[in-house]
Amino acid sequence: MKTRFPSHRLAVPLAAIALAASNAHAATQGPAGMAFYTPPAVITGNHGDLISYRSTTVSLGTDAPAVNAWNVMYRSTDSRGAANVVTGTVLVPKGIWLSLTARPIVSYAVGTHGLAQSCAPSLQMAAGTDYENANIVAALKAGYAVLVSDYQGYTNGATPTYLAGASQGNAVLDIVTAAQKIPFGGLSTNAKVAVWGYSQGGQSAAWAGQLQPTYAPNIKLVGVAAGGVPGDFKRTARFLDGSAGSGFMFGGVIGLAQQYPDKIPLDTLASETGKAAINQGKQQCVFESMFTFMNHELSEYTVNNRSLESLMTVPSINEALTAQDLGGNTITAPLYQYHGQADEFIPLDQALALKKKYCARATSVTFDLFPSEHIATQFQGAPYVLSWVADRIAGKTAAPNNCGNNGPEPQSTANPGGGNFVVSLKEWGLNATVGLKTLKQTVTLPATSTFTADADITAGRLNGALSVPDFKQTLSIIGIPANVGLRITPVGSATGTVSLDNSGILRIKGTAYADITVTSVLGLPFGECKTVTPVAFPIDFQGPVSSMGNGKLVFTGTTTFPQIKGCAISAILSTMMSGSGQTYSFTVSPPAPKRF
Structure with missing residues (x-):
């Protein structure tokens, strides 16, 4: 899905620069190293005040756009109304914003990172180890400034108040106000703002939406995207x-x-x-x-x-x-709520109940149900979120509203909660090609091909299967186009090992076996023209866990096609198709969501 912005003349945000310059006296340049995270002895001023800032560098991956980045420390408010100090990171794409309107802002609310200070998003982005980089990069590519709060508790010597909803919501809002005060940061108080988060971040985003009308009314909030939300704490x-x-x-x-x-x-x-x-x-x-x-x-x-x-x-x-429960107040901005039907961590039923609560309070809710479990849904949802956010930024007032949908409630397809941590891929789409070395041509498998697997992360075991319908492919043989019927039949299961390390790096190493049969040439059957032994397709992958949901779970390599036997033209087919150096590329992606 493409994000869309209105096309306007070139305009430098002079108002934003002037505003930032006028606020230069309100904050100080922060020190280098971990000393930046030391909070002041006394907290003064108002929530959203910028306490200190410093330029920083972040490592978001090779496909990330160039950005200007700052660490910020700012004043906020905890869940009990007391002043606190929060840190975070401000990312602004480099280059001039080509619009008469101010550059839009996404306050990105991260999910669970862990309780140690080294887990703070600002430190992990600097180290290149933040598992949510893919979503942050997607928002930056859309042209948004992206603000990432660390939430309360990642300052030196503190412990995060993890899942304290109001504190998190306040922090997500206050970083917007603080970022607009960075001297020459280029962010305007007139900027349209969207809040986006998943899991703990979804909880934070929803809380920010509920709090914004009274807590931060000056923020021009145009939409809230909240996925995988633990809206009922006790049920969760x-x-x-x-x-x-x-x-x-x-x-x-x-x-x-x-x-x-x-x-x-x-x-x-x-x-x-x-x-x-x-x-x-x-x-x-x-x-x-x-x-x-x-x-x-x-x-x-x-x-x-x-x-x-x-x-x-x-x-x-x-x-x-009970104080962490959501749905007690209206979110006045449109809400995009989404959840995985196979979510093994945050129960689906309470997410559906939360939708009903918001609908009853006249919140405009778009609800998308994704087919996958918790982690895959976090990243599969990104293009849908950003398309929805782009419409809100562009001023489309009629956000899709699912509150009138009174059909049967979908039931959870999650794996049982106890036992091993198993991620199931149920008929995920398989976009696959095979390169025939001798013919120098590519065979494309049918669009309806699928890959089904259980990845047992605890046991380190992968077990799956390919499903490829019979198909026909036009191949040029000695310069003459020929319609060739093909059948790819899995032999046994695709097996191997799978692991997820502490940095969120997913590793898969296995093999899928399949017989390849030529069923016809030029529409004429020639008998059982089949490889004498199954073809081995190594399915090896190493990359961020986000690859499971953002279409980048790709297996590539080379393999050997055995001789083809069993029909009148076996020798010809073997000459054309057998041998080493055959290439392949398998991209595995989850099915599309359904709107509920």
């Missing part, structure tokens, strides 16, 4: 406890206890085992924590093995958890 916690995603729930307990120490007193609730686990969790980033705590129940870490269900009956704990 029950879903996660003892599951492959229990590490997220465990981190949420730590984060909310940091924000509400009087309501969730960890020191008295946690056992000695629990206190050790808390210290461990505070030193880990998201993927390490996920694998450390997966399938563990909260009761393993509490005094007298008290269960999650029991703890949620404690009035103060129940109050703190």
